[in-house]
Amino acid sequence: MLSDTVEVKVASHVNEHRLWDRLMQLAKIGATESGGVSRFALSEEESLARRLLIEWALELELEISTDDISNLYFRLNGRNKQTAPVMSGSHIDSQPNGGKFDGTFGVVAALEVLQAIRESGTQPARSIDVVVWLNEEGSRFSPGMMGSDVFVGRRSLDDCLTVKDSKGVSVAEALETTHSEFHSLPRRSFGGAVCHYVEAHIEQGPLLDTAKIPVGVVTGIQGSRRFRIRVIGEQAHAGTEPMENRKDALFTAVDVIQEIRSQLMNRFPDLKLTMGLFEMLPNAPSVVPSSVYFSIDIRHPKDSTLAESQRIIDEICHSNQNKCEIEVNQIAVSKSLEFPNRIRKRITRCAEILNIGSMPIYSMAGHDARQMHYHCPSGMIFVPCYKGISHSDKEACESSDLFMGTQVLAASLIDMANQQLK
Amino acid sequence: MLSDTVEVKVASHVNEHRLWDRLMQLAKIGATESGGVSRFALSEEESLARRLLIEWALELELEISTDDISNLYFRLNGRNKQTAPVMSGSHIDSQPNGGKFDGTFGVVAALEVLQAIRESGTQPARSIDVVVWLNEEGSRFSPGMMGSDVFVGRRSLDDCLTVKDSKGVSVAEALETTHSEFHSLPRRSFGGAVCHYVEAHIEQGPLLDTAKIPVGVVTGIQGSRRFRIRVIGEQAHAGTEPMENRKDALFTAVDVIQEIRSQLMNRFPDLKLTMGLFEMLPNAPSVVPSSVYFSIDIRHPKDSTLAESQRIIDEICHSNQNKCEIEVNQIAVSKSLEFPNRIRKRITRCAEILNIGSMPIYSMAGHDARQMHYHCPSGMIFVPCYKGISHSDKEACESSDLFMGTQVLAASLIDMANQQLK
Numbered sequence: 001m002l003s004d005t006v007e008v009k010v011a012s013h014v015n016e017h018r019l020w021d022r023l024m025q026l027a028k029i030g031a032t033e034s035g036g037v038s039r040f041a042l043s044e045e046e047s048l049a050r051r052l053l054i055e056w057a058l059e060l061e062l063e064i065s066t067d068d069i070s071n072l073y074f075r076l077n078g079r080n081k082q083t084a085p086v087m088s089g090s091h092i093d094s095q096p097n098g099g100k101f102d103g104t105f106g107v108v109a110a111l112e113v114l115q116a117i118r119e120s121g122t123q124p125a126r127s128i129d130v131v132v133w134l135n136e137e138g139s140r141f142s143p144g145m146m147g148s149d150v151f152v153g154r155r156s157l158d159d160c161l162t163v164k165d166s167k168g169v170s171v172a173e174a175l176e177t178t179h180s181e182f183h184s185l186p187r188r189s190f191g192g193a194v195c196h197y198v199e200a201h202i203e204q205g206p207l208l209d210t211a212k213i214p215v216g217v218v219t220g221i222q223g224s225r226r227f228r229i230r231v232i233g234e235q236a237h238a239g240t241e242p243m244e245n246r247k248d249a250l251f252t253a254v255d256v257i258q259e260i261r262s263q264l265m266n267r268f269p270d271l272k273l274t275m276g277l278f279e280m281l282p283n284a285p286s287v288v289p290s291s292v293y294f295s296i297d298i299r300h301p302k303d304s305t306l307a308e309s310q311r312i313i314d315e316i317c318h319s320n321q322n323k324c325e326i327e328v329n330q331i332a333v334s335k336s337l338e339f340p341n342r343i344r345k346r347i348t349r350c351a352e353i354l355n356i357g358s359m360p361i362y363s364m365a366g367h368d369a370r371q372m373h374y375h376c377p378s379g380m381i382f383v384p385c386y387k388g389i390s391h392s393d394k395e396a397c398e399s400s401d402l403f404m405g406t407q408v409l410a411a412s413l414i415d416m417a418n419q420q421l422k
Numbered sequence: 423m424l425s426d427t428v429e430v431k432v433a434s435h436v437n438e439h440r441l442w443d444r445l446m447q448l449a450k451i452g453a454t455e456s457g458g459v460s461r462f463a464l465s466e467e468e469s470l471a472r473r474l475l476i477e478w479a480l481e482l483e484l485e486i487s488t489d490d491i492s493n494l495y496f497r498l499n500g501r502n503k504q505t506a507p508v509m510s511g512s513h514i515d516s517q518p519n520g521g522k523f524d525g526t527f528g529v530v531a532a533l534e535v536l537q538a539i540r541e542s543g544t545q546p547a548r549s550i551d552v553v554v555w556l557n558e559e560g561s562r563f564s565p566g567m568m569g570s571d572v573f574v575g576r577r578s579l580d581d582c583l584t585v586k587d588s589k590g591v592s593v594a595e596a597l598e599t600t601h602s603e604f605h606s607l608p609r610r611s612f613g614g615a616v617c618h619y620v621e622a623h624i625e626q627g628p629l630l631d632t633a634k635i636p637v638g639v640v641t642g643i644q645g646s647r648r649f650r651i652r653v654i655g656e657q658a659h660a661g662t663e664p665m666e667n668r669k670d671a672l673f674t675a676v677d678v679i680q681e682i683r684s685q686l687m688n689r690f691p692d693l694k695l696t697m698g699l700f701e702m703l704p705n706a707p708s709v710v711p712s713s714v715y716f717s718i719d720i721r722h723p724k725d726s727t728l729a730e731s732q733r734i735i736d737e738i739c740h741s742n743q744n745k746c747e748i749e750v751n752q753i754a755v756s757k758s759l760e761f762p763n764r765i766r767k768r769i770t771r772c773a774e775i776l777n778i779g780s781m782p783i784y785s786m787a788g789h790d791a792r793q794m795h796y797h798c799p800s801g802m803i804f805v806p807c808y809k810g811i812s813h814s815d816k817e818a819c820e821s822s823d824l825f826m827g828t829q830v831l832a833a834s835l836i837d838m839a840n841q842q843l844k
Contacts, residue, residue, distance in 0.1 A: 095709050096704035097657065137706075139709075204661070205662040222661070226707065235519065235814040239719075254683075261676075272663075276660055280700045286517065286698060287517050290814075292700075297660045297661075392712075
């Protein structure tokens with residue numbers, strides 16, 4: 001088949017050394033002493049990473065643009081500029097002391113595909129956009145997925161602008177800095193027709209690594225719900241206040257955490273339960289704590305399990321207040337989703353024609369592809385990461401796996417960009 | 423008795439309005455919106471409070487000095503400068519959003535006594551020093567009681583200098599600022615003979631307030647032990663890391679806290695148990711916590727109870743590590759103590775001759791008088807505080823109670839300063 005030839009040709013121009021080298025260059029920006037990366041949305045480090053990506057895009061003579069929430073786009077024009085483009089990308093922000101590959105791989109791989117297309121001498125029928133989504137991680141401004149959420153219209157720009165980081169800086173204020181630094185970039189509007197979206201990402205689970213298979217064709221993403229719990233007690237003297245009079249916010253929080261953990265884990269052993277944020281006031285050793293603020297993150301493939309878990313959390317927080325008050329705020333709900341079978345089939349076929357091993361895989365983590373799934377037919381390509389460790393400075397990948405994943409991405413994107421217009 | 427006459431005369435010069443006015447002036451420095459005070463050791467606010475105290479001392483023509491850890495001294499010279507002085511004072515640092523009277527009252531009351539002595543036209547046989555101890559609270563640099571600990575030689579200056587606050591600033595660095603700001607003050611050496619030390623303080627427990635008795639003659643101070651616990655787990659992805667593989671530092675910390683609380687409270691219902699400090703890393707909602715650092719503060723009148731509690735804490739931390747590691751560090755031990763009966767008798771007698779109601783009272787909180795107890799015969803005078811609430815912006819006192827407490831302090835100090843030389 002002629003199309004197979006183009007796919008193989010483009011994939012053959014993917015350059016393993018260049019791909020790895022670019023990932024290592026980006027890993028230096030916000031590098032931590034322990035080998036991880038701390039690069040928060042709209043930070044100085046993220047700006048430096050944007051600059052580097054823009055340099056590479058300029059060398060490739062791509063059309064560079066941004067939008068009102070500072071998503072970044074690099075376009076390789078197709079023969080028919082009027083048709084909806086194919087899109088691929090991910091994010092460059094990280095968790096605190098997170099890994100070098102989470103997000104960054106999807107951006108660098110998509111850019112590598114555009115370069116491979118250029119070097120192969122072909123021009124696709126449709127344009128292809130590389131996108132760098134703002135604030136996927138939500139580690140500075142919570143919740144994350146801001147760029148893709150606003151792009152697809154699931155969340156309003158105004159709503160995002162008011163979110164503040166732990167130092168009280170709002171997204172609006174931080175955006176002003178980023179926008180003024182990149183003021184020369186044209187701004188595109190949110191949304192617009194997209195033909196297909198394919199995101200490459202490290203697996204963040206040990207399945208591919210264990211199976212020694214370089215490519216995972218993602219079947220879907222498990223749902224999640226996120227909460228913030230505030231326990232309000234009363235500040236008092238650690239030496240004098242009688243125990244029976246105390247409204248100790250920590251002790252009440254600990255009771256609630258134990259009860260939630262015990263009930264949810266007994267009932268749903270395959271639920272993921274994380275309380276990753278915990279802040280206490282006034283946080284002084286000689287003072288009975290007056291308030292505790294903590295996060296609950298639950299994830300599961302079944303939405304009914306998440307709904308029932310939420311009911312249990314609400315019930316426990318309501319009935320274990322002791323002498324304190326407890327407020328429960330739900331801050332995010334993401335339903336479980338399944339990517340369209342036809343997208344998964346095309347990616348699988350591309351791996352086959354390249355003789356690269358692949359398997360279906362389910363994503364336990366959320367990604368921008370979740371947001372794009374509600375906008376256009378979408379899919380994801382996973383590559384192995386060492387023992388599945390991610391959101392950690394121990395995150396590690398093999399260059400050869402990233403290379404093969406990028407080849408499959410290259411074949412998939414050129415295939416989709418050349419498909420007959422509907 | 424002639425001596426009674428002098429005591430009554432000096433006490434009659436204590437000025438209620440001036441005392442209250444000075445307390446309110448100090449309360450403005452570091453005032454919080456909710457009516458409390460946040461004034462940390464060696465902070466800008468503490469410097470401003472020092473300046474104000476020094477202004478008042480200059481008006482009174484007292485001899486002002488400091489020392490290498492920036493304790494502040496105001497001396498009223500006695501007729502016989504060669505004999506050991508009587509000393510009184512407290513501290514001006516506070517807990518975060520703490521109260522207006524904790525510490526400050528003891529300093530302002532002692533200064534008021536020197537002014538009353540001046541205005542009465544008498545000169546005591548011994549000199550009287552007002553002392554402002556550095557960092558009693560330990561809310562910025564932990565543990566507290568630094569100034570008095572170093573003064574009496576229970577802790578070395580070098581040891582204190584290396585202590586850092588939560589932003590990484592060391593005592594040595596912060597001291598440099600304070601010393602350079604007050605460089606013109608002469609430095610005295612630590613220790614030296616002290617005849618007696620008497621500290622006035624709010625009660626921080628509801629006994630005097632409930633009994634409607636304005637003065638408590640403190641019999642002793644309950645012992646305390648302080649620990650820092652570090653739980654070391656492993657950072658991981660909240661969505662992907664299987665629950666059974668996690669080394670979740672929060673969940674292990676919560677297990678340990680529940681077990682400690684349950685065992686200690688069952689065994690010793692009258693123990694005071696507080697975990698006032700709690701910090702988590704990396705503290706991001708989508709990341710399994712890699713470490714938790716928290717404080718344990720236990721207090722009880724019986725040293726044997728504290729020792730047994732410590733054994734239980736060690737045992738629980740050792741046997742509940744799960745997949746994490748737990749480090750236990752003891753950072754302070756204070757034995758229960760009883761103030762000398764003869765000091766208590768003299769204070770009681772002074773209250774009697776002034777017709778001010780008094781009762782014996784036991785201190786549940788630690789004070790600098792604990793440190794001084796190991797240096798010279800010491801005692802304390804308590805005044806009521808509303809419902810015993812302290813280490814809180816709700817801390818409140820009646821002006822008339824503070825006035826009567828200061829009168830008893832005045833009579834006691836002049837009595838001690840006039841006593842026959844041993």
